[in-house]
Amino acid sequence: MSHSDGEPTPFERVAERETSRTDYYREILDRNVVAPLRILISDTRGLFGIGSILFFVFLGTVGVWLTNQPESTQYILLPPFQDAAHPLGTGRYGNDVLLQLIHSTPFMLQMIAGGAVYNITMAVIVGTFAGYKGGRIDEFLMTIVDMIIAVPALPLVIVLAVIFEPTNPIVVGIVITLPSWAGLSRALRSEVLSVRTHSYIEASRTMGLPTASILRHEIIPNLMPYIMINFVNAARRVIFASVGLYFLGVLPTSGIMNWGVIMNTAYETGSLYTLDTAHWIILPMIMVVWLSYGLIMFGQAADKVYNPRLRARHATTMTQETARTEEAES
């Protein structure tokens, strides 16, 4: 290469002054955090989803810190909305249902996060790698995936639960959804197969970028809407599986407080058959449905966050000029 003499070519240009780092980071923050958030809350579903999730997080942190552990009291099976001291009533042992629900939240949230993150990570790594690499690697990985899919999930989980008796919420989350990443990774793989036909992937390969970098920068961002929806679904699967398994009493319940356990206790003390105790089992159910619905709404709205058109429109650092072009285009 011989452009050393005379005028520097644009290629040899270096900065005349330091770009202010704060400016740069402010812009990154704007594009990656502020703009997506704005898109999310500009949508009713997103607002509801984010609101619900924040509410539960609040409950599980500040709420736990503010309130006492539920204890047995003399008021047994108090119906809700009767006593200001126990707004949601009490259970058979006289413990406050509201407090029970609040103090179950941290366990639920940790379990959900553990299970969902584990599933998505496995699925994304295996699915995208197999899809992008193709050939032998793909065949090998997909054979394993197919074998996992072929194992019936429920019996496996029950067996594992009985053997390991997990009590740590994160471990519980992982155990109860152990094989479900396999189906997801297969679905992701086929998405990758279609993304990888784009010529920008070939361009990146021509530039000699390493596989991990191509996956991270070129492939996964394009699958994000899909991954988000599946993340939400995985989270919901953790909730339902845990509630179901605790309710059935498959998982160890002693010393653990979560919504499934509450329902299990309520059931075992016969509250399914009398109306007086119905609140004891219905209230945790409402929590389950609410959180699950909030997650669905969040997932649907998150779809929009990954739409570059919307993202560009909501970034404030975008110049007037660009904004106008945008307008003219639409």
Added chain:
Amino acid sequence: MKERLHDKSNAQQTQDPIYQVRNVSVAFDMDRGTSRVLDDIDLDIERGEILGVVGESGSGKSMFADSLLNAVVSPGQLGGEVIYNTEDGQSVDVTELTDEELRKFRWQEASMVFQGAQDSFNPTRKIRTHFVETLDAHDADIEDGMDRARELLSDLYLEPDQVLNSYPHELSGGMKQRTLIALSMLLDPEVIVMDEPTAALDLLMQQSIVRLIREIKGKYDVTIIFITHDLPLLAELADRLAVMYAFEFVEIGLTDGILEEPSHPYTRALLNSTPNIFAPVEDMTAIEGSAPDPVNVPTGCSYHPRCPMATDACVESDPGYYETNANHGVKCHYWEDVDNAIPLQVTADETRQVDVPAYGPVAMGTDRTPVLTLDDAEVHFESSQGLFAEPDAVRAVDGISLDIYENEVIALIGESGCGKTTLGKTAIGLQRPTGGSVSFRGQDIWDAKDGHGDVEIPHEAIRQSLQIIHQDPGSAINPNRTVRHTLELPLKHYNDELDMGDRQARILGMLETVGMTPPEDYADRYPHQLSGGEKQRVTLIRALLMEPDLILADEAISALDVSLRVEMMDLMLDLQEIFDTAFLFISHDFSNARYITEKSGGRIGVMYLGEIVEIGTVDEIINNPKHPYTKSLVWATPDLDETGENEDVPLRKIDIPDARNPPSGCRFHTRCPEARETCARKKPVLVGDGGNTHEVSCFRDVPNHEYWDSPELMNDEPSDETPTEK
């Protein structure tokens, strides 16, 4: 003085009009207002003529086709009268027909051939079924009908039985399009409306089909309305031309009249912007501005925002048709002055000297070292047909040797499926050759990658030196990332001594260099906020940021508008000078290949079925083509001045043989008009005539070869070819 015709009819002297189109408009109601995609059209179509309708995309030309058959889809509203006159003197208004009458009318009186034959056939049914069903639906005699179908197919250079027994996917694009023409003529219609029937095909195929359409028209006595954006194509086909702009015809006249004395500024601009193989490259100019929006057509003359001659009068009053002579009408107030105001630039001068290249050195001396060397490179793809069949090898690249020198521009041309893209990708190390070798400055690329032997240049460095620009700018940049982010990645990877500020400065500097200003604004855009040309610039920058020694431009400008192509090629050449790179430019278009190689003093290589059949400088290839295939490609490239109505297709067959089973001997012998018996047995090699850059692979270039004594090859030799899939 100017003579104004009765208001706005352009009814020229037609003796026996088959169509009389009166006040026809098509409107769509949209949120933004009424969208008029056809604006009060009057036109007579003479029985038995070929009328060429030319216009840019979005000018309303397809709507015109639809309205002739009353096939405007709702919610479009068709207004006005479309009078159709049958041969025995009856007149019907097509817009008034009932559904049942229309159904009959559409196949028996007027039929239509759309672009994209792909979608016109049901992929699960054989071609024969399509013919039989059409006959059946119109209660025609099946046996007579199929006889006619066979005749039509063979008139279109197809083998009737083979085609009828195929499924649509087994036919090549050109075959499908011809089959569709045959199908449209099955019920002996009087009129055929063809809407861009050749748009997706190679030039050679386009030209061949155009010839066949002329022949067929003579034989079957039909009227043809041929709609296209491609003016040169019509030059050789149409009797009359109608130029469409902003949803109306701005100029109508005999083809010769329009080409020789175009009287509307738009027609002139269109002619001047058309790349022409023989016109001096400096003379091609783009049309400024863009076509109007159907909701907001400019007042007065709709062309005034783009017209260099526009006056206040043009803004205020809509010009009617002025008659320049009995056969030529034009919608422009100042048509008499256009000659001086907008000179025509197309001059054909075949003996013209090739200009001294504006860039780079002329070809090469032997002392220069090549950047890249292909030595007898082969790429054979296995294509297995089902589980138990023997896998067929597609010989995409078959024994090609080529040296690419420092700063050289080489253009590879050939029809689709000839292997030029595979060759390009092999050259830059994206495709591993199945035979032969590819080396970069003497280092075998794949040895470097695998770590075989002494690796002098590490693979990483080679990888960086060979870059690519893709055909479709839409798919070449990640839609989820800003321009800045896209360009940062290669810099981060290869230039880690640059800090963040330097990277930014470099990216902005590059954006500015390619004319994307203000660069700060462009850097933060997402791809959807860029035009096609701008996206292509970003991919060009991305490739250049790697400081490559060779860039493969794979049909890099084909997806751009014609008027943008010249600009993009200029930019590539400008940057080439700054950055010292060689270009391997792949194109199916001779005009583009010529433009870029002529300006840079490069070479053109002609590929046919995996082989290079001729290579040389622009002058050698364009003005002195030696290989019969090159000659046919030159023939097929639009040349406005050569009317050549009686010139036959310079090929014995118009379809490319199957690459899985290439012909013996000279691969071109099945289509070569000069083929002799030797050609079917022996294979010519690519040779030059001593110290020259011009190399040809044809026996005709070898004096005293046994070719000259061998008998001519018979046309009807049995052929074992199966149709190609491409």
